[in-house]
Amino acid sequence: MAITSANQLELLQTAEAVAREKMIDPALVVEAMEESLARAAKSRYGAEMDIRVSIDRKTGKATFTRVRTVVEDDELENYQAEFTVAQAKQYMDDPKVGDTFVEEVPPVEMGRIAAQSAKQVILQKVREAERDRQFEEFQDRAGTIINGVVKREEYGNVIVDVGRGEAILRRNEKIGRESYRPNDRIRCYIKDVRREARGPQIFLSRTAPEFMAELFKMEVPEIYDGIIEIKAVARDPGSRAKIAVISYDNSIDPVGACVGMRGSRVQAVVNELQGEKIDIIPWNEDAPTFLVNALQPAEVSKVVLDEEAERIEVVVPEDQLSLAIGRRGQNVRLASQLTGLDIDIMTEAEDSERRQKEFEERTKLFMEALDLDEFFAQLLVSEGFTTLEEVGYVELDELLVIDGVDEDTANELQARARDVLEAQAKEALDKARELGAEDSLIEFEGLTPQMVRALAEDGVKTLEDFATCADWELAGGWTTQDGERIKDDGILEPFDVTLEEAQDMVMTARVMLGWVDPDDLLPQDEGAEDGEASEEAEA
Numbered sequence: 001m002a003i004t005s006a007n008q009l010e011l012l013q014t015a016e017a018v019a020r021e022k023m024i025d026p027a028l029v030v031e032a033m034e035e036s037l038a039r040a041a042k043s044r045y046g047a048e049m050d051i052r053v054s055i056d057r058k059t060g061k062a063t064f065t066r067v068r069t070v071v072e073d074d075e076l077e078n079y080q081a082e083f084t085v086a087q088a089k090q091y092m093d094d095p096k097v098g099d100t101f102v103e104e105v106p107p108v109e110m111g112r113i114a115a116q117s118a119k120q121v122i123l124q125k126v127r128e129a130e131r132d133r134q135f136e137e138f139q140d141r142a143g144t145i146i147n148g149v150v151k152r153e154e155y156g157n158v159i160v161d162v163g164r165g166e167a168i169l170r171r172n173e174k175i176g177r178e179s180y181r182p183n184d185r186i187r188c189y190i191k192d193v194r195r196e197a198r199g200p201q202i203f204l205s206r207t208a209p210e211f212m213a214e215l216f217k218m219e220v221p222e223i224y225d226g227i228i229e230i231k232a233v234a235r236d237p238g239s240r241a242k243i244a245v246i247s248y249d250n251s252i253d254p255v256g257a258c259v260g261m262r263g264s265r266v267q268a269v270v271n272e273l274q275g276e277k278i279d280i281i282p283w284n285e286d287a288p289t290f291l292v293n294a295l296q297p298a299e300v301s302k303v304v305l306d307e308e309a310e311r312i313e314v315v316v317p318e319d320q321l322s323l324a325i326g327r328r329g330q331n332v333r334l335a336s337q338l339t340g341l342d343i344d345i346m347t348e349a350e351d352s353e354r355r356q357k358e359f360e361e362r363t364k365l366f367m368e369a370l371d372l373d374e375f376f377a378q379l380l381v382s383e384g385f386t387t388l389e390e391v392g393y394v395e396l397d398e399l400l401v402i403d404g405v406d407e408d409t410a411n412e413l414q415a416r417a418r419d420v421l422e423a424q425a426k427e428a429l430d431k432a433r434e435l436g437a438e439d440s441l442i443e444f445e446g447l448t449p450q451m452v453r454a455l456a457e458d459g460v461k462t463l464e465d466f467a468t469c470a471d472w473e474l475a476g477g478w479t480t481q482d483g484e485r486i487k488d489d490g491i492l493e494p495f496d497v498t499l500e501e502a503q504d505m506v507m508t509a510r511v512m513l514g515w516v517d518p519d520d521l522l523p524q525d526e527g528a529e530d531g532e533a534s535e536e537a538e539a
Contacts, residue, residue, distance in 0.1 A: 018126060025129070030055055032125030037062055045105065048080035064107050070099045131201060134165040138193045138202050145214045146204070147187050150180040160186055160204060167202035175206050175274045176238035187272060189214060206273075209233035212241060215272055219265045220258055222247075228254045231283040234337035238274050240326075242294060242334045244283040255280045279334075287312070287339065294335040298324035301348055311342045315351045362386055370416045379403070392417030425449040432456045441466055446505050451492055458491045467509040474502035 015033060019026035037053040041064055045051060050067040070092075071082045088095035095101075148160035148167065156171035158180055169188055180186060188204035189211035195201060205211060213230045222228040228247050235241040247254035258280045259266050266278055284290040288303035291312055302315040316324045324345050325332050336343045346354075359381055366377035369388055383402050385391055391399075392414050399410035428449040432442065435456035440463035442452050460466055475497050476490030492502065510516040 018122075027057075028129040029122065029126060030057065032122040034062075035125070036122055037064075041105070046080055048078055050081040051105070062107060064105045065102050066105050068101045070095050070097050070101070072097055131195070135193065135195055135201055137164060138162075138190065142190050142193045143210065143214075144190055145187060145211070145218065146190055147185065148204075150182055150184040150186055152182060153180060158186070160188065162202065165202065167204050169204040169206065173203075173205040173207050175276070178206075178238075178274055207235065207237035209235050209241075212243065212269065212273065212278075215269045216243065216258060216265075219260070219268050222252060222254075222257045227252060228257055232338045232340075234334040235276070236330055236334060238276055240277045240279070240330055240334065241273075242279045242281055242338050244281045244290070244294070244338055246283040255282055281338070287341065291335065291339050291341065291343070294338045295324055295331065298331065300324070302351070305341075311344065312339075313344045313346065315346055315348055318347045318349060321345065321347050366391075369420045370413065388417045388421055392421055428453040436461045438462045444505075444509065446501075446508075448495070451495055451497075454491055454494070460491070463509055463513060467506060467513055467515060469502075469506055471499050471503040471506060474506070475499045 015029040016026050019029050034053045034055055037055075038051050041051040041053065042049060045066075050069075052065050052067055054063045054065070055061070056063070067081070068088075069082050070085055070088045073084050073086075076082055076084055083101075085095050085097065088099070088101060091101050091103075092099065146162055146167075148162040151159045151161045151166065153159070156174075158169040158174070160167045160169055167188070167190075169186070173191070188206055189208050190202060191205040191208055191210075192203040193201060194203075210233070212235060213233050216230060217223045220228065223230060223245075227249050228245055230243060231246055232244040233241070234243075243258070245254040245258055247257070257265075266280065270276060270278060279296060281290075281293045281296065284293060288305050291303060291314065292300045295314065298316060298320045300314055300316055300320075304313040304315075314324070323331070326334075332343055332345055359378075362381045362385075363374065363377045365388070366372055366380050366385075367374060370377075370391070372380075379402060380391065385394075396407070396410050396414070399405055399413060400407065405413075425448070429442065429452070432449065432453040432455075435453070437452050437456040438461060441447070441455065441461065442449075444463060444466065447455070455461070455466065460469065469491075472488060472490065474490050474492045476493035477488050477499065479486050479488055490497070490502070507516065511518050
């Protein structure tokens with residue numbers, strides 16, 4: 001195909017027609033044509049040459065040019081597209097490195113193979129432009145609901161026509177076993193919009209918790225207006241869900257507003273979610289209260305919260321246990337997702353048994369360590385004493401409130417407890433030194449002899465070793481692997497050392513060793529406040 005005046009205008013007309021059909025910029029199609037013509041010219045003149053083509057946007061005339069760049073003598077690699085300053089002097093008056101020399105070359109005739117190649121380049125460019133347009137249009141709509149029409153189903157994945165493009169609803173994002181036929185209308189949540197080398201860029205979901213939240217926003221005007229806020233959503237798609245809501249207007253009941261007159265609002269959401277049962281729960285700042293609400297319809301007797309471990313123990317009556325756990329653990333699993341806490345459920349009998357066991361263990365500890373009879377040891381435990389430290393170092397008045405304990409008995413109790421603690425400390429210190437613990441670690445403020453022994457047994461024997469520890473290695477913590485929370489035991493965890501205390505001790509050790517400048521530990525905002533204060537004082 002020769003580029004002649006007869007088909008010059010036809011190039012522009014073709015470009016405009018393609019751009020109109022694909023809803024992209026005509027300039028992109030023209031650029032693709034220029035690239036395809038340049039590729040054909042290179043196959044004619046030589047692939048090493050820098051051949052460029054420019055199509056006039058008004059007349060459609062294609063101009064073929066050869067570009068050569070001036071380079072240093074020792075950098076000359078491509079003789080067809082580069083030349084030295086000396087070589088350039090015969091073409092240019094005052095050539096400098098980096099200058100380019102452009103000369104027009106005769107147009108080429110495109111053979112059948114070159115024309116086919118040009119067509120592929122244009123189609124590829126058009127497809128890329130189409131994908132870019134689709135990405136630009138839908139990237140701001142991520143996190144919203146969209147209505148579409150089913151085009152086809154491929155290996156369980158549903159391809160959906162969403163207007164100016166196609167989206168994909170993957171098999172694992174469908175509710176239960178729902179199936180669709182071509183031309184069925186479908187409502188989905190836009191979960192993600194991203195650039196892909198090929199295939200659809202818009203990823204839909206009907207199982208995402210956010211899909212339910214958006215449906216409620218559409219059905220409940222108070223949520224749309226911000227009077228009611230959805231604080232958390234947990235779903236078992238197609239089966240059951242829990243949604244926590246809070247009202248910022250005391251005159252509006254958040255649960256009643258979401259349910260609607262005779263359940264009309266929640267029923268609209270249930271119908272869209274293939275009959276998924278929805279529990280609407282009032283949100284509460286107090287974690288135990290919120291959990292009691294989240295475990296509805298089961299009744300809860302007692303809640304014990306461990307904030308540091310993000311765990312919570314729930315005690316329920318025997319007849320409420322199966323209801324609290326739910327079918328296949330569904331109820332407690334959804335409540336756990338909703339609150340973000342690990343939940344242990346036990347019956348009142350199990351809780352009583354556990355407390356009885358703890359009572360017996362503490363009683364035995366006081367009987368053996370303090371040489372007390374069983375009745376007196378039980379009396380101490382009943383009054384809330386759990387460790388020897390508490391007995392040995394509490395105010396004397398706290399022991400005197402126990403029936404039958406006078407001042408002499410209290411002093412004797414404390415003396416025995418302190419003697420035992422000192423003996424335990426000496427034994428721990430001797431063991432730590434035997435294991436190789438150095439004085440720098442033993443004398444570090446905040447570490448008891450028992451802690452030093454535990455560190456030495458774990459290979460931490462010097463202050464330098466201690467300073468290299470991470471806070472979670474000392475205090476313990478939780479990590480999430482494959483969606484499951486796993487406990488990491490800390491060296492000092494048996495001594496109730498918190499993460500903050502571990503962090504403070506490690507940083508103190510690093511300052512003592514000169515690894516960290518104490519000034520660097522000052523919070524940035526405090527420094528800023530000091531600066532502002534000094535500026536005000538100067539003013």
